[in-house]
Amino acid sequence: MxxxxxxxxxxxxxxxxxxxxxxxxxxxxxxxxxxxxxxxxxxxxxxxxxxxxxxxxxxxxxxxxxxxxxxxxxxxxxxxxxxxxxxxxxxxxxxxxxxxxxxxxxxxxxxxxxxxxxxxxxxxxxTATDNHGKFAVDLFAKEQGLFITRLEKIKEISASLLKGEEVGLFSDFPVEGNLPEGLLKDVSTTPSIYISVKKHPGEERVDSLLLVPKIVVLGIGCRKGVPFETIKSAVEQVLMDWNINKESIAACASIDIKKEEPGICEFASHYGISFVTYPAEVLSKAKGEFTSSSFVKQVTGVDNVCERAAIVCAEEMGGGKLFIKKQPCQGVTVAAAIRDWKVKI
CATH class of the missing domain: 3.40.50.11220 (Rossmann fold)
Known part of the structure; x- marks a missing residue:
């Protein structure tokens, strides 16, 4: 500190x-x-x-x-x-x-x-939760590296637990460990906690405190000189189409010839995330099925940049899988991988 x-x-x-x-x-x-x-x-x-x-x-x-x-x-x-x-x-x-x-x-x-x-x-x-030995959802979120989308919900959850009421915990990811007193897995309560990368959690979870893990890796490809505004707009369009919260983005990746591409560099800086690049020979060794392009291979030496870069970066972070395949948008190609991750109580 x-x-x-x-x-x-x-x-x-x-x-x-x-x-x-x-x-x-x-x-x-x-x-x-x-x-x-x-x-x-x-x-x-x-x-x-x-x-x-x-x-x-x-x-x-x-x-x-x-x-x-x-x-x-x-x-x-x-x-x-x-x-x-x-x-x-x-x-x-x-x-x-x-x-x-x-x-x-x-x-x-x-x-x-x-x-x-x-x-x-x-x-x-x-703090009352500490003095009464109750689960503190904000401290839990900090320890897990989760973004809190609705801070006002913290008070509601703490108040419920302090009154001896139960709070439901829902997660799109595996939960490892024993739940603390007062939390019930997959039981609907008001309020409740929902751990997800979704932007909009759906009607059933609309009143939940949404906690967002930073586990999404973007793969980005573009022509030389595409401006930051276009890249940002393309990425945000893809995120919206797939209902992905922008706070879930952990990093973005591309091929090494884009290492100093101004638009992508500015995008990474704007989002406060790392931008990593890989040579074509590394991308070509990525495992999986990818959207192949002979034109892209002619220009870069590998048949796909965005999907391969996303999965290689996710693998470096401990493993992951491609969940958004190549999306062409405004002259930019965007793909996304999600890291292998679990909630650890």
Whole structure:
């Protein structure tokens, strides 16, 4: 985790250094701000401006001081539980380590617990599911790498579990492990949880919290110079036609002669996914039945780019299968493979 720490007293500076040393040993990247004589970075701005800057670039912020200072500092910059960094507050003696914001999705509960272990103090965790030992769907989604489509449903599911009610779990993928108390597999309840790559889950699951795994690999082929807008439009048309949620896309792939194709590179950057390419000889060894084109083979050295690239990339990610064959759209060819994946409880 990329963490900024800030302190306001001499005792706080000592605690800041102690936390930085311990967190760094765990692999966290830490920056401490406070008095220069303590070896910390100077805060060359108001606390308000400093906090704004940290919100934009850090995964976690630790305030060592009064909780009120932290609350007033962060208040103008709160965006949402899926966007805010983890906020933790410790008193300058380290007696209490408070998870203040983004306990589950941001990781503040875990960070507060680790900080308490380093300070010798008490972690203060106030999320109800943790304190009552109930299943936390947002923490589960984070651990599984699932995109949450309707954040408001998290409250409904947590409230049901806290009341002792049961919540149905539906999945388009195998579920491995024992379900926690309160979850029932394939039993219709309101609300319920549905794990799928579908954009629209259908009438039966319309009220479910939809969790989307990033397991779809796109294969893309195009003529030289096809603009980003055309590639984006073509991909999104295919996704719509096949009812695939764009949040399920893990990567896109093509042949190596497209390695620096501006439109595909910009598409990958826009979606925040990796773009991998393979030489024709690697693509030609892909196993399966592919849509063959003599023209494509004449130009690239292999009879199909998009399908083969998608399946080769999925195989590198642990295995998969082609589930959308070559789709010509606006001068772009799009195919998709889906990784072999299971839900692990």
């Amino acid at each position: 990329n963490i900024s720490l800030i302190c306001f007293t001499k005792a706080g500076a000592a605690m800041c250094v102690r936390l930085m040393e311990g967190l760094s040993k765990s692999g966290d990247v830490c920056e401490g701000f406070g008095s220069e004589e303590s070896g910390l970075l100077p805060m060359n701005a108001s606390l308000k401006e400093w906090t704004r800057e940290q919100f934009d670039k850090k995964e976690g912020i630790v305030f060592i001081g009064a909780t009120g200072i932290a609350v007033r500092a962060i208040a103008p910059y709160l965006k949402g539980k899926d966007k805010d960094p983890a906020i933790v507050v410790l008193d300058d003696l380290g007696r209490f380590s408070i998870s203040l914001l983004s306990g589950h999705l941001g990781g503040a509960n875990e960070l507060a617990t680790r900080a308490a272990a380093l300070s010798g103090g008490q972690a203060v965790i106030t």
